[in-house]
Amino acid sequence: MTRTVSAFMTPHPTVVEVTDTLHAVAQTMATQDVGSLVVAEDGAVVGIVTDRDLVVRGLAQGIGLDAPVGQLATGDVVTVGPDDDVDEVVRLMRERAVRRVPVVDGDQAVGIVSIGDLAVDLDPDSALADISEAPPND
Template sequence: MSQKVAELMTEPATTVAPDTDLSTVARLMRDQAIGSVVVAGNDGTVAVVTDRDLVVRGLSRTGHPETLPVREVCSFDPVCVSPDDDVAKALRLMTESKIRRLPVVRDGEPVGVLSLGDLAAGRDGGSVLGRISASAPNG
């Protein structure tokens, strides 16, 4: 029997509205020790913003992080999976798209995130990445 995304994903998905400012998103990532946040619009749109997006697309721009909305730096129409999808499918999508995190969506609603760290900890906990991913984050 194949392993399902729901067995390894981190839930619930941490989400913000598209008009949330970058400073708020950065503090949320810091406080939750996560590297990405799902941007969920009232109209059902799903996007992703990563810690790298905050720096490369956000802080490098003119303007202030307190006033720049996350919708200006996030990636819309991200590759997503369902909690019922096989982990093999998620791995294939991550490899083909060269991404480290997948939003997990059910009926248009984000329910979790599947990261390389989740996969490593769940499938090969003895590997270096698996041990790092399973350990507590630095304070």
């Protein structure tokens, strides 16, 4: 039986536009208690940005809070479709050394799947699964 990405993804990811400021993006992450956001240009997925990107590629490099998130977002983003086989997303994550993959229908984000999402279901006894299911630190 084929397991599809839709069974593992988090639906309705928050999408920000490439022109949104780093300040606005950081506030969105804080408000929603998430560490990554899908980045789009005119609604089409073009990248992903993480809290680590904001710190290491932004703050540490002296990039101001008014800079557009497109300046820091990881481009050349790998995406999958909701009906793709979950083994394919695992292969892509390994091959591309990524922890999160936007799920798209056409060029629109419909979900995001993380290595933690996969661990919870595919390797429930792993430390990553335990950490992924734990409540967030406050």
